Structures are given as C-alpha cells and as structure tokens.
Amino acid sequence: MKHLKHSKLLLWTLWVLAMVLIIYYATKISFVFQPLFVLFSTLFIPILSAGFLFYLLNPLISVMQKFKIKRSYAIILVMFLFLGGATIFIIKTFPILMNQLSDLVANSPAILSDIEIQTKDIALLSPFNNVDLDETLNQLNLSLDAFSKTILSSFTTSISSIIGAIANLTIVLITVPIVLFYMFRDGEKLQLAVTHLFPNKYQKHVFELLHQTNIVITAYISGKGLASIVVAVLIYFGFLIIGLPYTLLLAIVNGFTNLIPYIGPFIGAVPAILVALTISPTTALLVALIVLVVQQLDANFLTPKFVGKSLAIHPLTIIIILLVAGKMLGIIGIIFGVPAFAVIKTIVIYIKNTQIAEEKH
Secondary structure, eight states: OHHHHTOHHHHHHHHHHHHHHHHHHHHTOHHHHHHHHHHHHHHHHHHHHHHHHHHHHHHHHHHHHHTTOOHHHHHHHHHHHHHHHHHHIIIIIHHHHHHHHHHHHHTHHHHHHHHHHHHHHHHTSGGGTTOOHHHHHHHTTOOHHHHHHHHHHHHHTTHHHHHHHHHHHHHHHHHHHHHHHHHHHHHHHHHHHHHTTSOHHHHHHHHHHHHHHHHHHHHHHHHHHHHHHHHHHHHHHHHHHHTOSSHHHHHHHHHHHTTSTTTHHHHHHHHHHHHHHTTOHHHHHHHHHHHHHHHHHIIIIIHHHHTTTSOOOOHHHHHHHHHHHHHHHTHHHHHHHHHHHHHHHHHHHHHHHHHHHHHHO
C-alpha cells in the first residue's frame, strides 16, 4: 500500500482518470462547451494551415539567416515570395484547375461509359474470358446509370455547401497570411514563453524537448512538402508528354496524396488511371508506369534526402496510424497522424532517457 502511495504511475493514472471524468461531465453542459467548439472549429483550419506553411517555409528563412540576412528582412522576403506565388497561382492556375474539375464532373457519365467499354474489351482477353463482368458490376453496385446519377445528384444538391465552402475559403485566404506572419515573427519567442510556464527545475528539460519536437516537425513537413511538390511537377510533365487530359488537376492530386506515407501514391494514381482508361489500356499502363517511376524516385531519393531519418517508424506502425487517425479525424488525421505520432514518440523517448540519466546520477 505504501508503495502504491508513492508510485508515480498510479499518481498520473489517477490524474488522467480525473481529467477524463471532468471533461466527460463538462461536455454534458452544452452552454459551456458549445462556444468553445465554435471557437475551435473557426480557428482550427487557419491555424493549422498557417502552421503547415510555417514549418514548410521557416527553413528558407533559416537559410537566409546563414547568409547574414537579418531575420526581419528574411521574413519580409519570404512573405513577399509566398504572397506573390499564391497570387500568381490564384490568377493563372486556379481558373484552369476549376475548369478541369468542372469539365471532369460534367463529363463523368461519358468517362464512366468509356471506362466500361475499355474494361469489357480487357475482359475479352483470354485470362479474363470466364469472368462475367456485368454480373460482377451488378454485385458491386457499380452500374453506370446509378453511379452517374449519384455523382450528378450529389453535385447539384451541394450548391449551398459549395457557396459556404467558398466563403470559408475566402476567410482562410485572408487570415492565414496574417497568422503566418506573426508565427514567423514570434515563433522563436513562443518556445521560451511555453518554457517559462513550467517550474524552474523543469524549464531546461521543457526547452530541450520543445527544440527536439520542433526539429522533427520541421524535418517532416518541410521535407515531405518539398518532395510532394517535386512529385507533382514530375508527374505533370509525364502526363503532359503522353497527352493525358486534366493534367494539372491529376498532378496536384498526386502531389497532395504524396503527403500520405506508403498508401498515398496508390490513392493518387487511381483517378489518373481511370481517366487514362477512357483513351486506351496502353495509356493507362503508361500512366501507371509514370507514377511508379516517380514514386520510386521519391521513395529512394527525394524523401530520404529531404526528410532524412526524422521519422524512424516501422512501416506497419505507419499503416496502423493511418487507419486509426483516418477513422478518427478523416483526411486531417491521415495527413498529420504520422508526424503527430513522431512527436509523441520523441517526447516518450526524451522522458525515458532523462529518467535513465537521472537514475545514473
């Protein structure tokens, strides 16, 4: 009994259980948590987006500082480049992207029809001649009429949602640069401010831990982000060479899904292969080959070069993280689940190493 009284594990377990019970019963009081939920949901996307851009672009500011450029000037230059690039993208690229997306949605019935024809032609080949394709499609509930009607009805009934999304996007586009600027300006002060919230005897450990987690997050987001941009550019030119339609849209989809470890490239390749099937099976094979070559380049050169060994996580662990985080938080969980786990792993290892070092002394 005396041992349990002095057990740190028991103490922390009781504290966690107490906090869980307090939060659980507090959530039953709607007038307390509803304003907090609204506040969190309003600020979540702008802060998350600004944080992502901060870790993506902050290494560029650090490089400028190594060339004796004052941080304030480096921040102004990076913000100018970011806002200029974003403006050019919105003016020049965004309309093309929207045209390709609207054209893809409008032509979805014809695309699905072409895919069905190509698939039936493939089914006539000797390895597949015993497969009843129509029966298989019926079992999977993938009939052309039902699928096209579902797409069109979903598109037409979501006009209000689209208008709301455009309004939210406008707010994000206005607030993100402001939040990003203050993150650049006061980011270094934040680490010291958080450190001073703890008692003096823990401040050294907190500062070191924040420094290590900052290194992990920066390495992952800046490295994986840069690698994904290169992947999108390479795939864009590859698709352009073979004459694949919706090139820009499909390249951006592949670059975005490349942020997801291991399974991301397969997700991104599916739309491109489906579009390529409307042309010919040969084009679909060329698309798959282009994606495969670029992903091998990314896996063996780009990601190891840019990200390094900041995420020493077993592939099976990553797959489990993606499944759990995706189930809990959707696309946000899939993208940020792995770096979040890396941060937690860094914290646990640091605490363990610190305890071992203290026991030796």
